Amino acid sequence: xxxxxxxxxxxxxxxxxxxxxxxxxxxxxxxxxxxxxxxxxxxxxxxxxxxxxxxxxxxxxxxxxxxxxxxxxxxxxxxxxxxxxxxxxxxxxxxxxxxxxxxxxxxxxxxxxxxxxxxxxxxxxxxxxxxxxxxxxxxxxxxxxxxxxxxxxxxxxxxxxxxxxxxxxxxxxxxxxxxxxxxxxxxxxxxxxxxxxxxxxxxxxxxxxxxxxxxxxxxxxxxxxxxxxxxxxxxxxxxxxxxxxxxxxxxxxxxxxxxxxxxxxxxxxxxxxxxxxxxxxxxxxxxxxxxxxxxxxxxxxxxxxxxxxxxxxxxxxxxxxxxxxxxxxxxxxxxxxxxxxxxxxxxxxxxxxxxxxxxxxxxxxxxxxxxxxxxxxxxxxxxxxxxxxxxxxxxxxxxxxxxxxxxxxxxxxxxxxxxxxxxxxxxxxxxxxxxxxxxxxxxxxxxxxxxxxxxxxxxxxxxxxxxxxxxxxxxxxxxxxxxxxxxxxxxxxxxxxxxxxxxxxxxxxxxxxxxxxxxxxxxxxxxxxxxxxxxxxxx
Numbered sequence: 001x002x003x004x005x006x007x008x009x010x011x012x013x014x015x016x017x018x019x020x021x022x023x024x025x026x027x028x029x030x031x032x033x034x035x036x037x038x039x040x041x042x043x044x045x046x047x048x049x050x051x052x053x054x055x056x057x058x059x060x061x062x063x064x065x066x067x068x069x070x071x072x073x074x075x076x077x078x079x080x081x082x083x084x085x086x087x088x089x090x091x092x093x094x095x096x097x098x099x100x101x102x103x104x105x106x107x108x109x110x111x112x113x114x115x116x117x118x119x120x121x122x123x124x125x126x127x128x129x130x131x132x133x134x135x136x137x138x139x140x141x142x143x144x145x146x147x148x149x150x151x152x153x154x155x156x157x158x159x160x161x162x163x164x165x166x167x168x169x170x171x172x173x174x175x176x177x178x179x180x181x182x183x184x185x186x187x188x189x190x191x192x193x194x195x196x197x198x199x200x201x202x203x204x205x206x207x208x209x210x211x212x213x214x215x216x217x218x219x220x221x222x223x224x225x226x227x228x229x230x231x232x233x234x235x236x237x238x239x240x241x242x243x244x245x246x247x248x249x250x251x252x253x254x255x256x257x258x259x260x261x262x263x264x265x266x267x268x269x270x271x272x273x274x275x276x277x278x279x280x281x282x283x284x285x286x287x288x289x290x291x292x293x294x295x296x297x298x299x300x301x302x303x304x305x306x307x308x309x310x311x312x313x314x315x316x317x318x319x320x321x322x323x324x325x326x327x328x329x330x331x332x333x334x335x336x337x338x339x340x341x342x343x344x345x346x347x348x349x350x351x352x353x354x355x356x357x358x359x360x361x362x363x364x365x366x367x368x369x370x371x372x373x374x375x376x377x378x379x380x381x382x383x384x385x386x387x388x389x390x391x392x393x394x395x396x397x398x399x400x401x402x403x404x405x406x407x408x409x410x411x412x413x414x415x416x417x418x419x420x421x422x423x424x425x426x427x428x429x430x431x432x433x434x435x436x437x438x439x440x441x442x443x444x445x446x447x448x449x450x451x452x453x454x455x456x457x458x459x460x461x462x463x464x465x466x467x468x469x470x471x472x473x474x475x476x477x478x479x480x481x482x483x484x485x486x487x488x489x490x491x492x493x494x495x496x497x498x499x500x501x502x503x504x505x506x507x508x509x510x511x512x513x514x515x516x517x518x519x520x521x522x523x524x525x526x527x528x529x530x531x532x533x534x535x536x537x538x539x
Contacts, residue, residue: 041295048512049510052197060278062276063193063194063277066255069247070145070185071187071190073182075210076179076213076244077179077182079240080217081214082218084118088114090221091225092228111473115468117169120169121176122468123176123465124172124180125461126462128177129184131181132144133309136185141185141254142256144181144185145254148178149247156171158171158174159172184454186206187453188449196510196511199438200383200509204434207374207429207436208371211367215361216239220236255272255276255277258273258293271290293446296513296517299514300448309451312448317448321456323505324440324443324455326459328436328459329456331436331460332460333494336467338490339428363421363425366426370428371430374431382507384506386435388498388501388502390430393431397427402484405487442511470489474486504526518534
């Protein structure tokens, strides 16, 4: 789309001079009922449906690149989540920040401090996520990303030089704020810059960034686990500095989302953004794409009152917000708090420290491969099918782990439980993990997309805080000491979540944002979304 010379507004309303359209206090509303706009929007919708995956890759390779760059920021959150959770089993970290409980327990961080360190980061993420939903609507994705990367660079100094646990707690809080921005920015930006054929893949790429971060963290910890000096835990903290500066330099040149520019009534800039995001497209493609954005924006304005957080809980948006929140919350209720602290679980099950970190590293490798495999599932199977199938496997794995914890314990049983954790990781990474980001990125209206993602992610963080308060108490030998029986708790929650998904999770595959708006407005049942057919006169 680099060869256009015709102003986009000429195609949207040829009877009205450009200057008059710009001066209108609500220029988008002025186009709402023009025949030219509706015709262009229909043609753009047809083009979206007919665009093949490989054609989309060629035409929108620039959009793919920028979506990947924005999502890459999530590597940092994935890195730290695994880092902090694994540090609870890390000898030098426990000796520096923990207390000697004597006997087999040795140096341990108390369950209260474990929960505090994890939860303080989550509180920071909630603040960052909510701030993203507010500031991105005003300043755009690029400005918010650059500010957050700068803030993270400064915050890492606190955790690196932390002399004690309270200072480390403060550092985790301040690091959490930009992480909350990154986690909600990635899927929303991917959904706004990529065409329908690539939308699912690029939103799901967020999960592989999580896995890459977790894999890097696990690899660093495995390499340094036998380092008895202070650098055994300081180096993993210091390596967080390798992300922000290169990413900030790259994103300085990133175009803003054309959808955001349309919502801001900056149609000329939206046209220029589309030109930068695509290749080999003519003026008609640009005009029709912007027309579809304008038409969808106006359609949503007729259906809802404003683009505020309050609007997310009104009318049909309430249902969409529920789906986003429950989809993200399912990343907690699926037992992730148990499996993602696998090193600590393995140690409490009696597996040696070095072997625990080796198994953990292998698990991250499985998760990476599983996420790549998920990309082959996305264009074939629906979002709902992938989610329900994967979640059923997770439920089964958790219940088997729990049942095995009730039989007499010996070496083989412990390694079977460890293997089931790896099965859980592989299944999650092929199904639920990546598809949640696709579902949440697609489910919100275009005007409320970022806020819908933010509310969903905030729900996840709140659930994660509760889970991380409970999990150390359930696992820690100084707490409730449930060990493998902890899986009973998570297995029950996972089962309830799976039942919710069967009745409430709709299919969004191969649907444009306009089509989703109409289906939600009509109140189509979740199980009927994939079968719904549009009439030619339906808009």
